[in-house]
Amino acid sequence: MTRAASRRAVLTAALAAAAAGAASASSASATAPSPAAAADGPLVDNRFWSSYPDWSQGTRAGTRAVAGHRPALVIASPVGRVEYADPHTGKTAVWEHATWTSPVHRPRVPATEVIASWNARTPAGTWLQAELSGTYSDGTATPWFVMGRWTSGDGATDIRRTSVDDQTDGRSTIWTDTLSLDDPASGLRLGSYRLRLTLFRKPGTKLTPTVWRIGAMASAVPDRFTVPASTPRLARELAVPRYSQNTHVGQYPEYDNGGEAWCSPTSSQMIIEYWGRKPTAADLAWVDPAFADPQVCHAARHTYDYQYEGCGNWPFNAAYAATYRDMNAVVTRLHSLDELERLVGAGIPAITSQSFLKEELTGAGYGTAGHLMTVIGFTAAGDVIANDPASPSNEAVRRVYRRREWENIWLRTKRYDANGNVRSGTGGVAYLYWPTGPTAGQQRVLRELGIR
Numbered sequence: 001m002t003r004a005a006s007r008r009a010v011l012t013a014a015l016a017a018a019a020a021g022a023a024s025a026s027s028a029s030a031t032a033p034s035p036a037a038a039a040d041g042p043l044v045d046n047r048f049w050s051s052y053p054d055w056s057q058g059t060r061a062g063t064r065a066v067a068g069h070r071p072a073l074v075i076a077s078p079v080g081r082v083e084y085a086d087p088h089t090g091k092t093a094v095w096e097h098a099t100w101t102s103p104v105h106r107p108r109v110p111a112t113e114v115i116a117s118w119n120a121r122t123p124a125g126t127w128l129q130a131e132l133s134g135t136y137s138d139g140t141a142t143p144w145f146v147m148g149r150w151t152s153g154d155g156a157t158d159i160r161r162t163s164v165d166d167q168t169d170g171r172s173t174i175w176t177d178t179l180s181l182d183d184p185a186s187g188l189r190l191g192s193y194r195l196r197l198t199l200f201r202k203p204g205t206k207l208t209p210t211v212w213r214i215g216a217m218a219s220a221v222p223d224r225f226t227v228p229a230s231t232p233r234l235a236r237e238l239a240v241p242r243y244s245q246n247t248h249v250g251q252y253p254e255y256d257n258g259g260e261a262w263c264s265p266t267s268s269q270m271i272i273e274y275w276g277r278k279p280t281a282a283d284l285a286w287v288d289p290a291f292a293d294p295q296v297c298h299a300a301r302h303t304y305d306y307q308y309e310g311c312g313n314w315p316f317n318a319a320y321a322a323t324y325r326d327m328n329a330v331v332t333r334l335h336s337l338d339e340l341e342r343l344v345g346a347g348i349p350a351i352t353s354q355s356f357l358k359e360e361l362t363g364a365g366y367g368t369a370g371h372l373m374t375v376i377g378f379t380a381a382g383d384v385i386a387n388d389p390a391s392p393s394n395e396a397v398r399r400v401y402r403r404r405e406w407e408n409i410w411l412r413t414k415r416y417d418a419n420g421n422v423r424s425g426t427g428g429v430a431y432l433y434w435p436t437g438p439t440a441g442q443q444r445v446l447r448e449l450g451i452r
Contacts, residue, residue: 043222044333044428045107046450048215049195050119055100062098063199066210070326070436073100075199075208084200088160088306095127095200102195102214110137110189111218114179115429116147117315117331118197119213119322125202126209127151127159130315132179132216134193136171144196145174148315152302152323157202160306163313176308177315177331189220212322217332221427227411229404232382234341238349240274240376242397243296245389251291255300256310263372264312265299266389267351268321270374271433272299274349277324293394312370314353318431326436330451333428337384337407339449340375343432346445349376351431356409357418362402366390367418372431378403 049055055065055073064076078096085092116130130147146164154160167174171188172181181188195214201207245266248259256262272278279298287294303320305313318329334340334350343350351374358367368390376398377385384406391397409415413427432451434442446452 042108043219043335044450045109045111045218046215046330046332047105047107047218048213048330048452049102050213050215050328050452058103058194059101060099063100063197070212073197073199073211075201078201081203082200084159086159088162094203096203097198097200099199100197100211104135104192104194105216106192107190107218109218109220110191112181112184112189112220114190114193114216114218115177115314115331116195116214116216117318117329118148118150118211118215119319119327119329120150120152120209120211121323122151122153122209123207124153124155125157125205126207127161127200128209128211129198129200130214131196131198132193133196134172134179134190137187137189137191142169142172142190145172145179147174147179148177148313150316150319152320154301161304161316162307163305165307176305177313184220184223190218193218213328213330215330217330219333219427221333221413223414224412225414225416226408230337230407232341232378232403233338234345234378235380235382236344237377237385238274238344238347240349240374240387241270242387242394243270243293243389244391244394244397245296246392247292247394248296248300251288252297252300255297255304256312259296259300262296262300262311263389264314264317264351265303265320266296267372267374267387268303268317268431268433269295269299270387270389271349271351271431272321272324272327275324275327275433275435277327312372314429314431317351318433321431321433327433328436329431329433331429331431332449332451334430334449335428336411337403340430341378342445342448344375344377346442347439348432348434348442348445349374351375351433352410353426353429354406354410355415355423355425357416360409361405363399364388364390364401369417369423370426 052067052071062079066072075098129149131144133144134142150161151158163176199209243266245259245262250258284294287297300311303311303316314331321329355370374387382403384401387397388399411428412425415425417423
């Protein structure tokens with residue numbers, strides 16, 4: 001079961017004092033806004049670039065757009081060379097590079113948090129860097145923040161995929177994969193942003209990363225310890241494979257201490273296989289043949305963030321899912337359980353992030369500072385059917401959780417730990433994976449969520 005510290009542990013500590021003060025100042029501050037208040041404006045904005053017209057926008061320096069079944073961005077002619085000293089291998093190498101910078105995007109909601117994600121193929125000897133720069137509501141600008149250095153491989157010619165620590169301008173900070181304003185209570189917001197892709201390859205080669213999608217979820221979810229109860233609208237269960245992370249405890253401890261902390265890649269692998277994709281026998285040849293479900297070990301290895309030292313980097317999981325044939329993947333936030341029901345109704349399961357005390361989720365049997373599970377359906381009574389990887393066996397993975405408990409631990413942004421201290425919640429974070437040829441119903445639901 002997941003017992004590792006939350007991926008937001010540092011952020012939680014930084015915000016705890018301010019949140020505790022707000023919570024104790026007024027009991028009203030610990031309640032959710034009314035549904036009417038929540039409806040006053042949007043809380044989440046998604047913007048992803050993935051079409052040929054998208055790639056033709058913005059500013060290109062050495063890159064070009066490629067049309068076809070899956071429009072993409074590739075290196076056309078590198079604009080320079082740069083040395084990169086990989087902190088995780090100790091090696092320094094020279095790389096050719098080219099860039100694409102998005103147009104300025106002004107989200108519907110001036111944001112307190114932004115999470116970028118991307119879908120790409122990176123052959124051995126190539127990699128990409130995703131960056132974000134924004135303008136605050138007072139007109140001042142952020143620097144270019146690195147949101148991730150990524151490659152799908154980890155061979156001799158590859159860098160090690162990594163987040164970048166210690167990035168702040170004194171007003172915003174990058175916490176592994178999330179840009180977060182340091183003091184949302186001040187009223188300062190991120191009013192606009194641009195994304196920049198830098199594509200790298202070994203000098204003198206014709207290699208190139210191929211990027212199919214990049215974008216970001218910007219949000220301003222208000223502080224809330226509880227959320228309004230929703231009304232059940234759907235009874236459906238999707239046939240999603242079941243994998244337990246706990247059957248991998250002790251396996252490959254170099255990847256986040258083994259299966260005990262593999263909730264995110266285990267959940268990712270379940271959804272990937274739901275869509276009919278899986279690693280090849282050659283992909284899995286490195287795994288000890290004595291280990292069951294080697295694809296879970298494979299997912300952990302290929303989502304591992306060498307700086308974070310964990311497999312829970314949200315965009316890295318989405319990027320891993322998109323390495324499979326014709327798969328799309330994004331990190332987003334959902335407003336409500338109703339949106340999750342609509343996705344399931346269209347045949348799209350979702351991976352959700354939540355944290356809770358043992359007594360807050362009946363039937364879980366554990367508490368966690370941060371855990372991913374896969375929502376695969378809803379009962380006739382509206383309760384949540386989840387494939388919970390924090391289970392003793394594959395057979396035990398399917399769980400039914402009480403609707404009211406589950407929606408609260410998932411959608412809240414503040415919670416109390418076992419010692420009564422205020423900690424953060426994820427506010428509805430979810431990974432969504434789907435094929436490039438979705439049904440009309442699936443396409444409609446995604447479009448309604450602002451995901452294209």
